[in-house]
Amino acid sequence: MVSLPEELQAREAAARRRVEELQAEATELALRLEKAREDLSRLEITRETVAQVLAELSAAEAAGRDVVAGKATEQDKTSAPHGSGVTMVPPWRESLVVAVLPDVYRDIVEVVADAPGPVQAKQIVPRIGLPATTGKIEGTRGKLKRLVERGWLDEDTPGQFTLARRGPGRDRSNSR
Template identity: 80%
Template sequence: MVSLPEELQAREAAARQRVEELQAEAAELAVRLERAREDLSRLEITRETVAQVLADLSAAGAAPDGPAHDVPDSEGTSAPHGIGVMAVPPWREGLVAQVLPDVYRDIVEIVADAPGPLPAKQIVPRIGLEATTAKIEGPRGKLKRLVERGWLDEDAPGRFTLARHGPDAGRVNSR
């Protein structure tokens, strides 16, 4: 049989060990918290800097006498300086689906090959995703963007077809 003082010493040792383990965890969490705060601070500064640069560019673009922010393009001519890239350009005569990023091009080709309007839930499996609600929302946004930029039409809510343009309305624009 164990004596009461020995039992108390054993429990005290176990409690001391648990306190030390928790202190070590707290120290690790403090380090992780500090890293997360540094990341947050850098992101806030970056966002503020980008907002300021965009505001400056916008103000310079609005001022007719302001200095031009031009950079040479690959052919040596001047092109306006902009922030970001438009992944889905607006459709215009002569533009083909090959100019679109892969997933957008796949969507346009799927819709072009369809016999009629397609809902997003029928397009999603054809681009390699599960037809679950969570997986449908991203492609639905891409479909809406393609509609906004003139590549697709949304004849009925949520049903997408290839956009009809001018006399060649029935021709697939991915060729």
């Protein structure tokens, strides 16, 4: 039989180990919590910045700032969100040219404009310098759909994209 003092010592040692384990878990959780708070803070700042930029762009558009005949003002060039975390594809209007689109969208429209007929996303991907992987094809398909929504391209047959009948490049003078 085990003596009472030995049993108490064994239980005390087990309790001490459990406290140490829980302390280690608490330290790990505190580190994870701090990282999660940092991520949350970054996301909040990003969301606020995006909202501010979009509000400024909307206000500028409402004030009648247009890019006419492919000549952007210096302010238009510096405030365009190309590659800065916000991809802005403006709805097509008569006065807009392909040059106002972010680079990848411009490349896509130019490939579609140069094609003899309707093209699919999988045909566009290698022509814009991307590897023909499923992810890149699907990402390009999403961009093509966005260009259709905004009036730059048409999709008469599912997955087959052409220049919008009323859109850019129909006379080819506006596509470069």
